[in-house]
Structures are given as C-alpha cells and as structure tokens.
Amino acid sequence: MKEYVIWGKPEYSAKTRQVDIPKPGPKEVLVRVMAAGLNPKDWKWVKARDESCAMNAGDDVAGIVEAVGSEVFEYKPGDRVAAFHRMGEERGTYAEFTVVPSSTTFPLPPNISWEAGAGLPLSFMTAALALYQHLDLPLPTVPGQKDIPVLIYGGASAVGAYALQLAKLSKLNPIITVAGSGIDFVKSLNAATHIIDYRKGNVDSDVLAALGSTKLALAFDAICDHGSYEHISNVLVASSGGGHIDMVDPPEDPSWKFPDSVKMTRTFVSSAYGVPHKFITEEQAAADGEFAYMFYRYLSHLLAEGKFQPHPHDVLPGGLDGIIGGVKALRDGKVSAKKLVASLVDCSLGRRCTFSEHFFVTPWA
Ligand SMILES: NC(=O)c1ccc[n+]([C@@H]2O[C@H](COP(=O)([O-])OP(=O)(O)OC[C@H]3O[C@@H](n4cnc5c(N)ncnc54)[C@H](OP(=O)(O)O)[C@@H]3O)[C@@H](O)[C@H]2O)c1
Structure with missing residues (x-):
C-alpha cells in the first residue's frame, strides 16, 4: 500500500x-x-x-x-x-x-x-478529557442546569469548539469563550453565553465584564499561546482569588509561573489509550482509558441524534x-x-x- x-x-x-x-x-x-x-x-x-x-x-x-x-x-x-x-x-x-x-x-x-x-477523534477526546477528567465538570448525563461558570479559551479552535459543545450539553452556565476571526462560527454553535473578541485587546476586562458578579474558578485553555494562560490567570485571580486552569500545551513562555492560587493541570490526549507517561500517572491513564472507551461510543450516539456537530x-x-x-x-x-x-x-x-x-x-x- x-x-x-x-x-x-x-x-x-x-x-x-x-x-x-x-x-x-x-x-x-x-x-x-x-x-x-x-x-x-x-x-x-x-x-x-x-x-x-x-x-x-x-x-x-x-x-x-x-x-x-x-x-x-x-x-x-x-x-x-x-x-x-x-x-x-x-x-x-x-x-x-x-x-x-x-x-x-x-x-x-x-x-x-x-x-x-x-x-x-483526537480533538474531540482532548476536549472531553479536559472538561470531565481534569476539570471534573458534570457529565451531560447529569440532569438539570448547573450554575457552574466556565471559560473556554479558543472557541474557534477544533478542541475549543468541541469543548463548547460539550459544555452546552452539560448545561453549564455561563459559558464564556474567546475567539477572533472564527467568531461567526462560534456564534453559530449557539453554545457560549458570552464571546470575547481577542482582537480588541481587552480580554481580561471583557471577560470580567461578562462575568459581572459571577465567580469564575474553572478554565480550559485550548490555545496556550499569545498569552492565553496569562489572561486566564488574571481573570481567575480577579474573579475568585484563584482557580483551576487545564491546558492543552505547556505555557508558550517557559519562564511563566502561575500564581500560587491557580492550580494548573494538563490534558494529554494520548491518555485515551490508557498509557501512562512522564506527565500522566498510571492511575490517571487507566481512568482516562476507561473514560475514552465510553465517551467515543457516546459520541457516536450524539452524532447520530444530531446533538453534536x-x-x-x-x-x-x-x-x-x-x-x-x-x-x-x-x-x-x-x-x-x-x-x-x-x-x-x-x-x-x-x-x-x-x-x-x-x-x-x-x-x-
Ligand atoms: N495536549 C494534547 O493532547 C492536545 C491535543 C489536541 C490539541 N492540542 C493542542 O491544542 C491546540 C489547539 O489545537 P486545535 O486542533 O484545536 O487547533 P486549531 O483548530 O488548528 O486552532 C486554530 C484556532 O486557534 C484559534 N486561536 C489562535 N490564536 C488564538 C488566540 N490568541 N485566542 C483565541 N483563539 C486563538 C483561532 O481562532 P480564530 O480563528 O478565532 O482566530 C483558530 O481558529 C494546539 O496547540 C494543539 O497542538 C493538544
């Protein structure tokens, strides 16, 4: 061949x-x-x-x-x-x-x-592992609206857009995202409650304005570039005094240090096969492998029902x-x-x- x-x-x-x-x-x-x-x-x-x-x-x-x-x-x-x-x-x-x-x-x-x-396959599972295995958000199978605010940075990226669709299926609220030229596409998903345009250059204040008095403590960084994690840290600290950020890549700036009040975790989609490595413990890899088995089959169902695009x-x-x-x-x-x-x-x-x-x-x- x-x-x-x-x-x-x-x-x-x-x-x-x-x-x-x-x-x-x-x-x-x-x-x-x-x-x-x-x-x-x-x-x-x-x-x-x-x-x-x-x-x-x-x-x-x-x-x-x-x-x-x-x-x-x-x-x-x-x-x-x-x-x-x-x-x-x-x-x-x-x-x-x-x-x-x-x-x-x-x-x-x-x-x-x-x-x-x-x-x-790859980007869907990255989003699913981040939201459910790392940020511990409720699965779409848990009934009822949850007033859990979440920030998904990079809503026009494949990983970010899949995370937005999952956050909507999980009935989280509010769902805030950051995008640029892909904003029209992000709007078409009808998943985010607030869409911040990073091209305007005011990401921190725009996210905080969207939050109002709501406290944000959970964020998924699907970009990890152009200072995304810095914006997220600023917002978590200003909103809740800190929180949890899950990242798809290490910070682009190797000298960057998260504030003590911000917990950082990283999603590695390779854990979908249940194999541990330097950054994923045996216990986490085994759990992620089971999760991936279940969630890929759930994806088939969501696609067939027209609930996921x-x-x-x-x-x-x-x-x-x-x-x-x-x-x-x-x-x-x-x-x-x-x-x-x-x-x-x-x-x-x-x-x-x-x-x-x-x-x-x-x-x-
Ligand atoms: N750790 C893992 O296991 C894992 C798995 C999958 C992916 N990743 C990593 O995750 C990242 C995303 O992957 P992907 O496949 O989703 O990429 P992708 O779809 O190719 O991402 C392109 C999108 O990134 C958005 N973007 C670029 N700069 C941005 C910024 N400053 N703020 C907000 N959005 C911005 C753009 O949005 P606009 O069009 O709106 O500008 C663009 O639509 C990559 O770095 C990839 O290597 C890691």
Whole structure:
C-alpha cells in the first residue's frame, strides 16, 4: 500500500512510499482509510526530523473496517468507523490503510461524511478529557442546569469548539469563550453565553465584564499561546482569588509561573489509550482509558441524534498529496475554525482514490 510521510528539517517536505498493508494486533482494527484528519501536532512532531526519520504523522481517520484482531468483538469488516490512531506509532492514518486500537474506534453514523468524521477523534477526546477528567465538570448525563461558570479559551479552535459543545450539553452556565476571526462560527454553535473578541485587546476586562458578579474558578485553555494562560490567570485571580486552569500545551513562555492560587493541570490526549507517561500517572491513564472507551461510543450516539456537530472542514487538494500544504498552513497559523482533511474518496466517481486525483481550490489561499 502507499503511505505518506513527512519531515520538518531542513524544510517541511513529504514523500510517498510503498509499504506492506499492516496487520492488526489482538485488540486492534485495520481500517481502510477514506479520509484522514490533520492536527497541529503533525507539524510539531516532525519539526526536528529529517528525511531519514520521516513519519506517517496522521492520527485521525474515518474509514471502513478491513480486518479485526482476535480479541475485537465490536467491529467486523465493512463497518463504517472513525478512530484515533496511537500517536507516535507506525501505521498512521496518512496511508491507504491504518491500524488503530479498538478502544479508540467508534461507529461513524451514516449522517456524518467521511471527511467530517475524520476531524473528530483526537480533538474531540482532548476536549472531553479536559472538561470531565481534569476539570471534573458534570457529565451531560447529569440532569438539570448547573450554575457552574466556565471559560473556554479558543472557541474557534477544533478542541475549543468541541469543548463548547460539550459544555452546552452539560448545561453549564455561563459559558464564556474567546475567539477572533472564527467568531461567526462560534456564534453559530449557539453554545457560549458570552464571546470575547481577542482582537480588541481587552480580554481580561471583557471577560470580567461578562462575568459581572459571577465567580469564575474553572478554565480550559485550548490555545496556550499569545498569552492565553496569562489572561486566564488574571481573570481567575480577579474573579475568585484563584482557580483551576487545564491546558492543552505547556505555557508558550517557559519562564511563566502561575500564581500560587491557580492550580494548573494538563490534558494529554494520548491518555485515551490508557498509557501512562512522564506527565500522566498510571492511575490517571487507566481512568482516562476507561473514560475514552465510553465517551467515543457516546459520541457516536450524539452524532447520530444530531446533538453534536463535527468541526467545519476543508478538503485538501490532491488527496494525501495535499497533506504537506495543510501541515504548513497549520504551522503558519493560517487555519481559522476549520479542520483540514485529506480525502481518499472520489465523490464524482463514487470510488476511493489515492494521491493526485483530487483537484480542489487550496482552502487557505
Ligand atoms: N495536549 C494534547 O493532547 C492536545 C491535543 C489536541 C490539541 N492540542 C493542542 O491544542 C491546540 C489547539 O489545537 P486545535 O486542533 O484545536 O487547533 P486549531 O483548530 O488548528 O486552532 C486554530 C484556532 O486557534 C484559534 N486561536 C489562535 N490564536 C488564538 C488566540 N490568541 N485566542 C483565541 N483563539 C486563538 C483561532 O481562532 P480564530 O480563528 O478565532 O482566530 C483558530 O481558529 C494546539 O496547540 C494543539 O497542538 C493538544
């Protein structure tokens, strides 16, 4: 099969190579890729790699089950699924076939296209782990409105927008978010009670004005850049004397110190496979693995019922060959309120295609 690999040194580049179709292990699923989603981590993880360490960096897939491992009981060949590949491992989603854990695979309902489905797995689970496993917010299954204020920084990002939709499903109130050129999209979600425009340059005072006398103690930073965590700290301290911030990345400024009254935690979506690492304890990883199993299947239900929507997406020009352009666009911060997706579906012919059969307008040009 063909696999598409990328590297970042001396400049971002890509090539295709011929490899064997991978085999699934006992608890794994072999998926025929119909669409692969890009994530900011794709450019970050290959930044220091040269061609000798080129990587199939794709982790998001929507496709058709081709084969299952000996212990997989939920899926069978022909099933329509989306899945989160194990980051950093071989057999990624930038290829004709990928191997994914069955625990991070979920049924893709018929009302969700391959391309829309490919934008869900990694960023959806990041948002869910942050809200429920780190900030301990009530699940959508808990009845009744909760007067729990939450700040979701970066409401137009994929992770932030998924967090907004989940916060709404959890019936939190108020839900405050910060966005810029993606504000119209954020409004269309009808999830945030207050949307702050960071381009006006008054994030701290605008969030505090939106809060009024309401005390904010919980925040999710889905950006971790451009001083986002500093704004959040200021607001938590001014509003409640402190609070809890959960972050998707370390502070962009390594010298930054949170005030003592602000607790900082970090979400690592890799804990969805239940594997501990330097920053995630064995206990947390085990709990996150169980949570991810349950929540991916809940996502299938929400999608099928029309209660949750995939992030808007742009299909890259050229099938898998378009990925390097998308990776560079993400690196350069040119993507607003969109997932970028490589499609292996040739819509006009109703069949799958691979590399250069697509001709789309470059979406970020
Ligand atoms: N720890 C983990 O496991 C994990 C998992 C997933 C993602 N991440 C990280 O989380 C971050 C977001 O990922 P993503 O996939 O959601 O990215 P994304 O969708 O590509 O984010 C792009 C969005 O970021 C928003 N943004 C940029 N600067 C902003 C600012 N100063 N204030 C508010 N919003 C701003 C933009 O909003 P506007 O269009 O409104 O300007 C844009 O729409 C990335 O750094 C990624 O690496 C970490």
